[in-house]
Amino acid sequence: MVKNRAIALVDCNNFFVSCERAVNKDLQNRPVAVLSNNDGCIISRSEEVKKLGVQMATPLFQVRELLEKYNTAIISCNHGLYREFSDKVQNVLVEDLGDKVVELYSIDEAFLDVGTPDKLKLLGDHLKSKILKETQIPVSVGFATTKTLAKLANKIAKTSEKANGVLDLYNSPYTDLALQRTDVRNIWGVGSRYAAHLKNHGINTAYELKNTDPEQIRSYLHVFGARTVMELNGIKCLPLEITEKDNKSIAHTRTFGHTISSFCDIKNAIFYFTTRALEKMRWNNLSTKTVTVFLKTDRFNPVPYYYSNAYSYNSVYHSDITSEIYKWVTVCLEKVFRPELRYKRAGIVLSELTSVESISLRLYEQVNFERWHKLSKLIDEVNLRYGRDIIKLAALQDKGGWQSQSTFRSNDENHSTSREHLGLGKTFSKSVRFL
DNA sequence: TCTGGGGTCCTAGGACCC
DNA sequence: TCTGGGGTCCTAGGACCC
Numbered sequence: 127m128v129k130n131r132a133i134a135l136v137d138c139n140n141f142f143v144s145c146e147r148a149v150n151k152d153l154q155n156r157p158v159a160v161l162s163n164n165d166g167c168i169i170s171r172s173e174e175v176k177k178l179g180v181q182m183a184t185p186l187f188q189v190r191e192l193l194e195k196y197n198t199a200i201i202s203c204n205h206g207l208y209r210e211f212s213d214k215v216q217n218v219l220v221e222d223l224g225d226k227v228v229e230l231y232s233i234d235e236a237f238l239d240v241g242t243p244d245k246l247k248l249l250g251d252h253l254k255s256k257i258l259k260e261t262q263i264p265v266s267v268g269f270a271t272t273k274t275l276a277k278l279a280n281k282i283a284k285t286s287e288k289a290n291g292v293l294d295l296y297n298s299p300y301t302d303l304a305l306q307r308t309d310v311r312n313i314w315g316v317g318s319r320y321a322a323h324l325k326n327h328g329i330n331t332a333y334e335l336k337n338t339d340p341e342q343i344r345s346y347l348h349v350f351g352a353r354t355v356m357e358l359n360g361i362k363c364l365p366l367e368i369t370e371k372d373n374k375s376i377a378h379t380r381t382f383g384h385t386i387s388s389f390c391d392i393k394n395a396i397f398y399f400t401t402r403a404l405e406k407m408r409w410n411n412l413s414t415k416t417v418t419v420f421l422k423t424d425r426f427n428p429v430p431y432y433y434s435n436a437y438s439y440n441s442v443y444h445s446d447i448t449s450e451i452y453k454w455v456t457v458c459l460e461k462v463f464r465p466e467l468r469y470k471r472a473g474i475v476l477s478e479l480t481s482v483e484s485i486s487l488r489l490y491e492q493v494n495f496e497r498w499h500k501l502s503k504l505i506d507e508v509n510l511r512y513g514r515d516i517i518k519l520a521a522l523q524d525k526g527g528w529q530s531q532s533t534f535r536s537n538d539e540n541h542s543t544s545r546e547h548l549g550l551g552k553t554f555s556k557s558v559r560f561l
Numbered sequence: 562t563c564t565g566g567g568g569t570c571c572t573a574g575g576a577c578c579c
Numbered sequence: 580t581c582t583g584g585g586g587t588c589c590t591a592g593g594a595c596c597c
Contacts, residue, residue, distance in 0.1 A: 141579095161583090162582090162583035162584070163583055163584065164581095164582090164583065164584095165581085165583095166581070166582050166583060167582060167583050169579095169583065169584090182579095183582085183583070184582090185581070185582040186581070186582085187580080187581040187582075188581090188582085190581090203583090231578095231579090232578080232579050232586095233579075234579075235579080314577095314578080315577070315578085316577090317576060317577050317578080318576095318577095319575085319576065319577085320576075320577080347576095348576095348589065348590070349588095349589070349590095350576085350577080350588080350589075373585095373586080374586085374587075375585085375586070375587090376585085376586095377584080377585055377586075378584090378585090379583090379584060379585075380583090380584080381582085381583070381584090424582095425582085426581095426582060436573095438572095471583095473584085473585095475585095566597100567596105567597095568595100568596085568597090569594100569595085569596085570593105570594085570595085570596105571592105571593085571594080571595105572591100572592095572593090572594105573590105573591095573592095573593105574589105574590090574591090575588105575589085575590085575591105576587100576588085576589085576590105577586105577587080577588085577589100578585105578586080578587080578588105579584105579585090579586090
């Protein structure tokens with residue numbers, strides 16, 4: 127019988143915090159918290175902050191006093207910096223194992239196909255120390271027969287003192303014991319809603335989930351749930367995705383620094399978001415056919431009422447030309463905008479993405495299209511080299527009052543250029559999903 | 562007056578992840 | 580006072596066709 131191959135999950139510990147610590151030694155022995163785009167929530171916590179009981183995505187204002195009491199460094203996020211460290215970690219893995227076995231799953235995680243070796247603990251220790259030495263990022267490594275079990279192995283590796291960052295559940299007789307000690311909520315793919323369903327059916331631990339009939343689970347958790355049961359039983363349902371995949375959508379959405387109500391201000395913000403999203407799209411040589419615009423009022427202050435609406439424009443042709451897509455976006459905006467409201471959040475999504483080379487020719491304006499396409503690429507290059515929006519369309523005004531706040535940003539100009547929005551990076555630019 | 566049923570496509574909404 | 584952002588996949592249900 128052919129032995130099931132082992133899957134490893136390499137996951138960076140407290141990734142954003144670890145990046146900040148790598149570039150600022152003063153943060154090594156202090157609690158550190160990294161904030162979301164608008165300085166609103168905490169999205170990465172050092173171990174000390176976790177021990178204070180601060181949960182992921184906690185609003186800063188709720189825990190600010192507590193954090194200050196413990197001398198916590200509070201830092202605005204810097205996605206350009208994290209992207210660079212992500213690339214470094216990935217490069218170490220590819221150097222060590224080859225690019226045929228690495229799936230970059232997210233900015234701070236990679237699945238690996240590591241074959242059928244006996245001494246996985248040694249491999250894990252090796253990867254962990256090599257990555258730390260070459261990138262200064264601490265990682266944890268978990269091994270198992272399926273992605274779902276590798277996720278669990280990794281989670282235990284992170285928290286168990288005995289495991290010390292590396293856990294092999296592939297060559298281990300203790301998988302069932304680990305499952306018995308794991309709340310079903312902590313299984314990958316089981317969120318709070320699904321966990322509530324499962325608990326209603328008397329399924330509380332991962333072990334109980336493993337021993338349930340997948341078909342029964344399917345009736346209320348659908349194919350995802352059934353797949354998870356199989357994976358817990360060591361049956362691979364989620365293959366490694368080694369090859370780069372193009373994004374299916376590209377979005378740029380923001381909460382405003384304060385609410386805004388004028389059509390002109392909203393339109394300017396939407397044009398700005400569109401510009402950023404199109405840069406990323408063109409960087410990946412893609413074009414779009416459908417744009418979606420959404421507007422939302424403040425959900426925590428629903429006066430006169432909470433409003434959230436979206437509209438999609440479907441074009442006949444694919445395009446990557448800013449001026450043309452501004453027109454599509456304007457159509458959407460006119461559909462969703464209501465003058466009596468004050469908006470807190472807005473965004474655009476580009477979808478039905480196709481590579482520029484493969485889009486069909488236009489009947490009457492093909493020459494024009496190609497000219498504009500080249501011009502757009504040229505503007506991107508100039509802006510990348512000399513700074514964001516050095517060249518821009520007249521329709522796009524300077525940033526206005528809708529701008530996000532970023533009070534605690536580390537002083538690092540190199541990372542505030544357009545590059546961070548492009549999903550850049552040399553090796554892995556396409557498959558990267560942004561946090 | 563009687564008023565099918567199977568297939569396909571599309572979309573809004575829900576759930577999840579990091 | 581202050582509450583993130585970028586993705587993916589799945590399903591139910593409606594529209595439409597024959």
